[in-house]
Amino acid sequence: MNWEKIRKTLGPGILFASTAIGVSHLVQSTRAGANYGFALLIFIIAANVLKFPFFEFAARYASATGETLIDGYKKLGKFAIWLYFIITICSMFFVSAAVVLVTAGFMDNLFGLSELWSHFQLFPVALVFVVTVGLLLSGKFNFLDHLIKIIGTTLLVSTLVVFIMTLLKGPATHVPDFTPPAIFEETSLLFIIALMGWMPTALDMSTWVSLWAVEKMRSTNYHPSLKESLIDFNLGYWISAFLSVCFVTLGAYLIYGTGRSLPTGSVGFADSVIKLYTTTMGNWSYIIIGTAAFSIMFGTCIGLFDGYARTLERTTTLIFAKKSQHIKNSRTVYIWSLVLLALGSFSINAFFSGQFKTLIDLATTISFLIAPLVAIANFKLVSKTYIAKPFVPGKLMTFISYLGIVFLTGFAMFYIYVMFL
Known part of the structure; x- marks a missing residue:
């Protein structure tokens, strides 16, 4: 394997991992372990395995065609590209609002901003929006992205250390009258569906893998082979998947059955997550872990806003531009997409x-x-x-894809049945 070529290829998969390790891991995986122990681990593993092909297909398609999945949706027909455009518009405000809220919780916990602006409860949330959009508009994303990856590596190493130390130490002692929660009741089942929704991240964000892959090709002027592209993607994906298991373990060993529960507020929740590390590593590590956790969430937040803005820019071009012509003011579309996303998401937060x-x-x-x-x-x-x-997936990947489609469709129909029928 030519390592110079690998160096030119690495990037989109790592960026995917840094975006995925956010709400699904720090929040949902930790909640799953804290509330249910290891009972929901099978659902987390199933989601990671059965959703894997559809994320991998994004890297595969980009390698095969040099185009993004969004371009591919247009080839499926106008209905497909319009449906994806509508899905993006309908979901992006809620997704962005949730990620920003978690980011603001870790930032507020680290800097105590809500105490400085107690008369404006949403000040930390507003600040995250302003700084995120400002950085993307100023074109400083590349520098910050490199910095986030360094701090994200700190969180990765710290999590692995705490994971191993926690396993060696063993689970906390359960209270005498502890009764495990029922899994097959409505509340638990609805949480399981929510848990799998972003495990490892939302499936509609698979297009971002192809967007970043195509951008990497343009910036390096190198079109990687399928093998090289998949090495990059698989590295990022399975690191993200393994870390979800780590966070479930931390919640299960340190909180489950102890009589304690995770706070319902974003700031208190952030403090509890960080204390999962300090319980094992010592109080000296609080500022390090707090900074790393906030940084990885902030990186997720920036990647999310950039991904949605690029998605809207590309879908708008494909839907509204004339044949063989690009929208000249695509930068304007990108800017207005960021502004619209920020305003809509902040309204959801409010x-x-x-x-x-x-x-x-x-x-x-x-x-x-x-x-x-x-x-x-x-x-x-x-x-x-x-x-x-040569780029078409093999029999095993095809089989897992069929299982994945049945899995996702079955749970979606079950949710609709429980909620509306």
Whole structure:
């Protein structure tokens, strides 16, 4: 393997991992372990395995065609590209609001901003919006992205250390009258669906893998082979998947059955997550872990806003531009997309003020309900009709894809049945 070529290829998969390790890991995986022990681990593993093909197909399609999945959706027909455009518009405000709320919680816990602006409860949330959009508009994202990856590595190493130390130490002692919660009751089942919605992240964000892959090709002037592209993607994906297991373990060993529970507010929740580390590593590590956790969430937040803005820019171009012509003011579309996203998401945060868990579960559930549509579209685009035969997935990947589509569709239909029928 030519390591110079690998160096030119690495990036999109790592960026995917840094974006995925956010709400799904720090919040949902920790809640799963704290409330249910290891009982929900099977659902987390199933979501990571059965959603894997549809994320991998994004890297595969970009390698095969040099285009993004969004371009592929247009080849499926106007209905497909319009449906994806509508899905993006309907989900992006809730998803962004949830990620910003978690980011603001870790920032407020680290800097104590709510105490300085007690008369404006949403000040930390507003600050995250302003700084995120400002950085993206100023073009300083590349520098910050490199910095976030360094600090994200700190969180990765810290999590692995704490994970191993926690396993060696063993689980905390359960209270005498502890009764495990029932899994197959409505409340638990709805949480399971929300948990899988962003495990490892929302499936409609698979297009971002292809967007970043194509951008990497342009910036390096190098088109990687399929093998090189998949090495990059698999590295990022399975690191993210493994870390979700680590966070479940921390919640299960340190909180489950002890009589303690995770706070319902974003700031208190952030403090509890950080204390999962300090319980094992010592209080000296609080500032390090607090900074790393906030930084990885802030990186997730910036990647999310950039991804949605690029998605709107690309879909707008494909839908409204004339044939063989690009929208000349695409930068303007990008800017207005950021502004629209910030205003809409902040409104969602204001409406759900004080309802941390409700907003998180709603956003993740929306992502899970639209996942089957994205899965079917991605699977169709890697057939021989749209890419060359050497790039078509093998029998095992095809089999897992069918299982994944059945899995996602079945749970989505179950949720609709429970909630509306």
